[in-house]
Amino acid sequence: MRQLIRAPQAIIDLNEVIAYLDQHSEPAAVALADAVDRKVEQLRTVPFRGKARDDLSPGLRSVVIGDYLLFYRVSDELVEFVRLLHGRRDLPAAFGDST
Numbered sequence: 001m002r003q004l005i006r007a008p009q010a011i012i013d014l015n016e017v018i019a020y021l022d023q024h025s026e027p028a029a030v031a032l033a034d035a036v037d038r039k040v041e042q043l044r045t046v047p048f049r050g051k052a053r054d055d056l057s058p059g060l061r062s063v064v065i066g067d068y069l070l071f072y073r074v075s076d077e078l079v080e081f082v083r084l085l086h087g088r089r090d091l092p093a094a095f096g097d098s099t
Helices: 008-024 026-045
Strands: 003-006 060-065 068-074 078-086
Touching (some): 003 008, 003 026
Antiparallel strands (some): 068 078
């Protein structure tokens, strides 16, 4: 099973999304945090299940979690959680310099 690493920007993204949701609905914030944890664990065993997103950055993949997209990269030994962004974000702009 591949090791999971979380990029600093992924941690920032997740914390910001959870804080925002928590202001409006604590159950929604908890549900999203749990869904992200479950998804990244699944990706450790089935890493290529997500959609290839080479249009945004070479080697990038994504999976949908509710209204959000979890972006990650896969190598022989790692799954790197790169970003968590709302699906309505300007994705090319979000990946301009951050990956």
